[in-house]
Amino acid sequence: RCRMEASCLELALEGERLCKAGDCRAGVSFFEAAVQVGTEDLRTLSAIYSQLGNAYFYLHEYAKALEYHHHDLTLARTIGDLLGEAKASGNLGNTLKVLGNFEEAIVCCQRHLDISRELNDKVGEARALYNLGNVYHSKGKNVANAGTHDPGELPDDVKNALQKAAKYYEENLSIVTELGDRAAQGRAFGNLGNTHYLLGNFRSAVLAHEQRLLIAKEFGDRSAERRAYSNLGNAYIFLGEFETAAEYYKRTLQLARQLMDRAVEAQACYSLGNTYTLLQDYEKAIDYHLKHLVIAQELHDKIGEGRACWSLGNAYTALGNHDQAIHFAGRHLEISREVGDRSGELTARLNLSDLQMVLGLSYSTNNSMMAESQAVENSLNGGRPRGRRYSMENMELMKLTPEKVPNWN
Amino acid sequence: SQPLAGGQAAELQSKVVPSKQIIHSDNMEMEPETMETKSVTDYFSKLHMGSLVYSCTSKRKNK
Secondary structure, eight states: OHHHHHHHHHHHHHHHHHHHTTOHHHHHHHHHHHHHHOOSOHHHHHHHHHHHHHHHHHTTOHHHHHHHHHHHHHHHHHTTOHHHHHHHHHHHHHHHHHTTOHHHHHHHHHHHHHHHHHTTOHHHHHHHHHHHHHHHHHHHHHHHHHTTOOTTOOOHHHHHHHHHHHHHHHHHHHHHHHHTOHHHHHHHHHHHHHHHHHHTOHHHHHHHHHHHHHHHHHHTOHHHHHHHHHHHHHHHHHTTOHHHHHHHHHHHHHHHHHTTOHHHHHHHHHHHHHHHHHTTOHHHHHHHHHHHHHHHHHTTOHHHHHHHHHHHHHHHHHHTOHHHHHHHHHHHHHHHHHHTOHHHHHHHHHHHHHHHHHHHHHHSOTTOHHHHHHHHHHHHTTTOOHHHHHHHHHGGGGGGSGGGOGGGO | OOOOSHHHHHHHHHSOOOGGGGGOOOOOOOOOOOOOOOOHHHHHIIIIIHHHHHHHHHHHHHO
């Protein structure tokens, strides 16, 4: 019996070592072997289940994570380990949140909070508050994504969830500030900023992300620094301060290149392309959208490629470069068909027919009645080609699609 | 004059959406989750090592 005990423990210790070293996949094999061997020590088994759950969580295998955190919770309750039960509840809550089961997630995270308070465990209490904030944030965002709402004009249930999230983050902040835990403050400021952003409180969002940035710099945490720049850029867009937004997106781009994260680099280029479109500097917009296109092709991201082509079509149309505009609108149509994006396909068709009409008219002779009426219309519209206005309106379809593209979010 | 794709898009077109909202950002950057951690050595040291230390010290005392 002693040999078996040692063996289970040895396997689990190796699993722990591997997970700490960042090799969760190998760690899982050792933990599962340890479970196979088995142990009569239920606390050891609980620790193994918990670590298996976390390893599967980091591997994005959430159904497995759920299974093991649930085993851990049952076991912790069986042996009357209250701290263990709090921890298992918190982990189960986080997993349920990712799986979109917000109501159960709230119950679990609340249990984590209640036990932490009962045990007068301030660190646990703060962590539970942060988790609760995250669940309400996800819940609010999830409901908001189901509709097509702009920040500031949210339905009541979304607003309630986001306001609760803000409340929990603020409660968390007051505890972790008291505890002097700067890393935890950084996380809370980041997510509080994003909650204010969704609520349409863009000035508050900026203040929170500025704090997040400060703490990221203190720690030399360049990933967190990059996140803060990107979030600041987003908030400044909504404040109508496009130049400032462009500066922050440029810093995001710089860091993404340093960190050699191609997907994030592409996202930064895309944001910059859109920002320069808002600044009506279409040449710069094209420059960044082309950079985005190259990376999207490199990463075999068809949806990103389609978005790039569509943006490029619009920018070239704005510049009156109809040949290039038709080229990219055509590519957008091809890609939309390929990925089965029906609304993209329709948008591309409309853009193409507009462009073909503008081109056809410019090639036809001046004595054509249609050309004359078109010329009159163009002069009334300040000489802008007809296709452009419609294309810019179609840009609003953008916000209906990104949630289908998880790798870009 | 030009139809847009789907009912939702038509609804969007009908209200005046400021141009700055074209990139209503879905690429919000969230902070990482924090998971609670347990370790076999926590319990091992408390249970087994604890009793081992106890038995050693009590043996010493007995000697």
